[in-house]
Amino acid sequence: MPINVQAHVIDIRQDRPSSTDQFLVDTNVWYWYGYNNAHVKAKPYQIKKYPNYLLYVRQAKGKLHKSALSFSELVHLIENAELEIFQQRSPSNAGVRLKDFRHHYPAERQNVLIEIANTWTQIEQLTEYVSLPAIIDHLKVTEALNKLPQSGLDIFDWVMVESARSAKITDLPPTTRPVGVRVELGQQKQPGVDNPSYYVDDIDYTAAAIL
Numbered sequence: 001m002p003i004n005v006q007a008h009v010i011d012i013r014q015d016r017p018s019s020t021d022q023f024l025v026d027t028n029v030w031y032w033y034g035y036n037n038a039h040v041k042a043k044p045y046q047i048k049k050y051p052n053y054l055l056y057v058r059q060a061k062g063k064l065h066k067s068a069l070s071f072s073e074l075v076h077l078i079e080n081a082e083l084e085i086f087q088q089r090s091p092s093n094a095g096v097r098l099k100d101f102r103h104h105y106p107a108e109r110q111n112v113l114i115e116i117a118n119t120w121t122q123i124e125q126l127t128e129y130v131s132l133p134a135i136i137d138h139l140k141v142t143e144a145l146n147k148l149p150q151s152g153l154d155i156f157d158w159v160m161v162e163s164a165r166s167a168k169i170t171d172l173p174p175t176t177r178p179v180g181v182r183v184e185l186g187q188q189k190q191p192g193v194d195n196p197s198y199y200v201d202d203i204d205y206t207a208a209a210i211l
Contacts, residue, residue, distance in 0.1 A: 012053040022063035024164045025054065025127075027073040027156065030066065033126070034119035035078055040085060054126060064127045067160040075116055082112045135163070 032038045033051040057064055083101045086108055087093045102109055136144075136159060148158060 012049060015053075017053075017057040017060040017062045019061035021057060021060070022065065023054075023057060024065045024067065024160060025070075026160070027067075027070040027077070029054070030070055030119070030123050031074060031077050034122035035074075035081070036115060036118065037081060037085060041081065058126060065164065066123055066127050067163055069156060069159055069163070070123075071120060073156055074119060078116050078119065079112055082108070082115060 028046075029050045032042055032046045033054055038047050054064060079098065079102075083096070083098055086101065086105070087096060096105075140159075140162075143162075144155065144158060148155065
């Protein structure tokens with residue numbers, strides 16, 4: 001079912017970033033950018049359009065942010081991707097479970113760890129900024145339970161957006177560039193307003209403003 005995005009959004013196929021832009025990048029986009037085997041399951045545009053856009057941001061002297069939460073999410077994604085590749089390599093591997101894959105296949109496990117390290121190193125090199133902390137304490141859990149039903153976001157995205165707000169990365173110079181926000185964030189952003197920052201997510205070809 002198509003997502004009903006009731007907002008102005010940036011089409012990353014057409015947009016050209018500027019030095020005043022800054023972006024909090026979604027884990028899936030980091031996965032497509034840095035993971036060597038992302039092409040196995042990703043669509044061609046995902047491993048081309050999104051990584052290219054990140055490079056355009058850096059070339060324009062814009063800022064890229066990463067969440068500490070992305071590391072754990074990336075580890076999970078890469079582990080499962082490598083397991084699927086291993087399972088498909090031979091019929092005898094088809095029934096191997098994740099825990100067995102971790103503990104009983106040392107060569108494959110070493111390869112998984114190398115893929116994780118290489119992916120995160122590429123992210124570190126591109127961002128050049130400290131990861132935004134992702135603190136989930138009792139108060140944050142209570143807040144999430146109250147807000148998630150209305151937000152439409154998954155818990156990872158919600159924590160990342162909240163950490164961006166807490167870190168005040170939305171404090172930017174005024175801009176007149178068209179910006180957008182996912183309808184799940186509960187607000188609509190109009191062109192010509194001040195102080196947007198963006199969340200590069202995996203809704204096809206879009207970047208969204210964090211309000």
